[in-house]
Amino acid sequence: MILFPAIDLKDGKCVRLEQGNFNKLEVYNESPVDVAIEFERSGSKVIHIVDLDGARTGERKNASIVQEIIENTNLDVHLGGGIRTFESISFWLELGIKRVILGTIAIENIKLVESAVSRYGDRIIVGVDAKNSLVAINGWEQSTNQNSYEFCKLLEQIGVKTIVYTDISKDGMLSGPNFEAYKRLCNETSLNIIASGGVSSIKDLLSLKLLNLYGAISGKALYEKRFSLEEANQCLQDESYLA
Incomplete structure (x- = not known):
């Protein structure tokens, strides 16, 4: 299982939200580029970036920072937030993003x-953000009537290979992931599933690995030093930790 360290961008800074609430925002670093470089130094080969400004407005106001991260690291960058047109998809992929994550547009179009x-195959990931098993859109600020599990099945039918599934109630809470949701997704689909929301410990990561998930995203736990990237990657690669 791959661990994706996360950077959430807001007004050019590295931040974290609590349960997707923009009024509960904490700035962790003024330089997202420095954070990305440190993630790479700690052994990461991939990074998960969310453009929170883009998620709310659809604008690409953090594009220059994302470009700096691409130019100053060798990380495979996965990016989501406000990517809602074919032109925007092409823009980011041509800029050097490895894979784009579509959210709101997947519901709307x-x-x-x-x-x-x-056109782009597995370079397209869909982010499914769920609250009470219903899909949320527009930076998690608007709920829909779409059941999240049925939506994942539809995505698989149209050729999507990988999803990021986020339980919004868990995000930023350090209370553990929604394991039951991931068990159900594994049982009901063949998607590559990246777990997001609530990862608070090495134990959480190992429990997700036991579900045979493709990956897991961690942000707040890393910033608050609940565990280190080096420690996490070592545990995920060493099968003896699962014994």
Whole structure:
């Protein structure tokens, strides 16, 4: 299982939200580029970036910072937040993003997602953000009536290979992931599942690995030094930790 350290961008800074609430925002570092470089030094080969400004407005106001991260590291960058047009998908991929994560647009225009998958294949990931098993959109600020599990099955049908599934109630709370949700997704789909929200310990990561998930995202736990990237990667690579 791959561990994706996370950077959430807001007004050019590295921040974390609590349960997706923009009023509960904490700035962890003024320089997201420095954070990315440190993640790479600690052994990461990938990084998960969310453009929170983009998620709310659809604008690319943090594009220059993302570009700096690409130019100053060798990390494979996964980026989500405000990517809602085919032009925007192409812009980010041509900039050097390894894989883009589509969120709101997947609910609003599933045909666009299907076209993007047809053209870009597994470089397209869909982020499914769930609150009480219903999909939320527009930076988690608006709920829909779409059941999150049924939506994941639909995504698989149109050719999506990988999803980031976030339980919003767990995000930023350091209370542990929604393991039951990931068990259900594993049982009901063949998707590559990246778990997001609530990872607070090495034990959480190992429990997710036992579910045979593709990956897990961690942000707040890393920033608050609940565990280190070096320690986490070592545990995930060493099968003896699962004994």
